[in-house]
Amino acid sequence: MTSQFGVMRAPQSIVFGNGQRRALGQAVARLGKRTLVCTDQRFAASTEMAEMLADLAACGVEARLFSGTLAELPASSIDECVESCGNFRPDVVVGVGGGSCMDMAKLVSLLLTHGGPLDRFYGEFKVPGPIIPVVAIPTTAGTGSEATPVAVLGDSKRDLKVGISSPYLIPHTAICDAELTLTCPPGLTALSGADALTHAIEAYTAVRHPVSAGLSQERVFVGKNLFSDQHALAAIKAIFEYLPRAMADGSDLEARGMLMFASLSAGLAFGTAGTAAAHAIQYPVGALTHTAHGLGVACLLPYVMAYNAGAVTPELAAIGTAIGCKGDDPVELAMGAIRRTRSLCEDIGIPRTLADLGLPEEKLGWVSEQSMLSARLINNNPRKLGVDDVAHIVRNAHAGVH
Numbered sequence: 001m002t003s004q005f006g007v008m009r010a011p012q013s014i015v016f017g018n019g020q021r022r023a024l025g026q027a028v029a030r031l032g033k034r035t036l037v038c039t040d041q042r043f044a045a046s047t048e049m050a051e052m053l054a055d056l057a058a059c060g061v062e063a064r065l066f067s068g069t070l071a072e073l074p075a076s077s078i079d080e081c082v083e084s085c086g087n088f089r090p091d092v093v094v095g096v097g098g099g100s101c102m103d104m105a106k107l108v109s110l111l112l113t114h115g116g117p118l119d120r121f122y123g124e125f126k127v128p129g130p131i132i133p134v135v136a137i138p139t140t141a142g143t144g145s146e147a148t149p150v151a152v153l154g155d156s157k158r159d160l161k162v163g164i165s166s167p168y169l170i171p172h173t174a175i176c177d178a179e180l181t182l183t184c185p186p187g188l189t190a191l192s193g194a195d196a197l198t199h200a201i202e203a204y205t206a207v208r209h210p211v212s213a214g215l216s217q218e219r220v221f222v223g224k225n226l227f228s229d230q231h232a233l234a235a236i237k238a239i240f241e242y243l244p245r246a247m248a249d250g251s252d253l254e255a256r257g258m259l260m261f262a263s264l265s266a267g268l269a270f271g272t273a274g275t276a277a278a279h280a281i282q283y284p285v286g287a288l289t290h291t292a293h294g295l296g297v298a299c300l301l302p303y304v305m306a307y308n309a310g311a312v313t314p315e316l317a318a319i320g321t322a323i324g325c326k327g328d329d330p331v332e333l334a335m336g337a338i339r340r341t342r343s344l345c346e347d348i349g350i351p352r353t354l355a356d357l358g359l360p361e362e363k364l365g366w367v368s369e370q371s372m373l374s375a376r377l378i379n380n381n382p383r384k385l386g387v388d389d390v391a392h393i394v395r396n397a398h399a400g401v402h
């Protein structure tokens with residue numbers, strides 16, 4: 001019998017549904033009188049933003065808008081936000097946009113509460129206590145950051161992006177309104193949906209750690225568990241059904257809603273279970289190719305699943321069954337899950353190989369070595385990974401060998 005172990009960490013409140021962005025004013029007013037709203041130039045110029053600011057004012061909340069968030073969140077844009085808005089002393093920080101804007105809200109709240117520099121929080125469990133409450137509102141169906149204990153940033157002093165992981169970073173409130181994703185062009189829909197799929201599959205196939213009293217207290221990411229499994233499978237099912245629909249017709253609100261549900265569920269899953277090899281390898285690949293996170297992780301995903309298959313056959317078989325593969329031979333079902341994942345990624349335009357993503361062959365060694373630095377992700381992989389094993393995955397993913 002596998003151990004019946006579970007950890008659930010989530011926002012205090014998750015509000016989901018079309019039009020629910022209009023709950024923002026009342027949700028913030030319950031938490032304080034002054035709010036800093038972090039977004040980017042695109043969303044700042046939208047009518048939805050103007051309506052949300054009017055709603056905040058109508059609820060008696062004074063709002064300061066920061067619209068300088070840059071994609072992939074370079075540290076310079078975080079400094080700029082703190083410098084220009086820190087003296088405003090917000091009671092609540094709102095992040096509205098893709099993962100970059102939500103992560104901005106988490107990190108600005110962290111800095112305003114505990115002071116910098118940010119690098120003292122890099123890693124796990126380094127945040128000393130609660131932060132100013134964050135309200136997160138996604139406009140992509142991808143990162144799940146509205147529900148996760150993670151924020152990712154680009155530190156110009158380092159080659160790779162860095163993460164800060166702490167349960168204190170989980171937003172107080174998540175407001176998920178799929179109407180905000182209707183403007184996502186197909187390329188963004190694809191790469192953010194593929195990021196969510198990778199979160200869900202890596203969480204569902206994550207390692208199971210030996211259960212001890214310390215497991216939930218010493219690790220942010222505790223590995224595969226009862227609760228993460230539920231969220232991960234729900235996300236996988238929804239993405240296979242609805243991502244092709246949203247790609248075919250971006251105005252399909254039912255599909256947009258189910259993708260929002262999927263990315264949130266995937267966030268709840270990987271926020272406790274953790275992700276693994278595809279995420280570890282994407283960091284150096286992204287640094288070299290300057291390609292979006294979602295493209296890199298999804299390009300790697302089928303190769304990582306194939307490498308792990310022998311160690312997680314029952315899990316991959318369960319995924320296969322969930323997405324409609326037929327039969328009762330676990331190995332066949334597991335292979336079916338990998339095949340369908342590969343063809344979904346191809347259908348939505350994810351590059352088939354790391355070469356297609358623009359990674360030069362002479363960098364494969366460097367990528368393998370750098371991947372090993374993400375020890376947390378490497379150790380979360382269900383099949384043991386040494387640098388030679390990573391090199392094997394990287395070579396296959398570069399040459400397109402399945």
Ligand SMILES: NC(=O)c1ccc[n+]([C@@H]2O[C@H](COP(=O)([O-])OP(=O)(O)OC[C@H]3O[C@@H](n4cnc5c(N)ncnc54)[C@H](O)[C@@H]3O)[C@@H](O)[C@H]2O)c1
Pocket residue numbers: 040042043070071072073097098099100101103139140142143144145148149150151152153161180181182183184185188192195293294
């Ligand atoms: N915190 C987490 O748990 C977590 C998880 C995965 C990834 N991330 C991070 O999130 C970031 C990526 O986030 P993302 O993929 O959501 O993209 P993003 O926030 O970086 O935005 C990418 C681009 O899409 C645009 N955009 C966003 N919403 C749009 C919409 N509705 N319509 C049209 N354009 C829109 C933005 O303006 C921007 O130009 C990366 O920095 C990644 O490392 C964080």
Ligand SMILES: [Fe+2]
Pocket residue numbers: 143195198199279293297
């Ligand atoms: Fe991701």
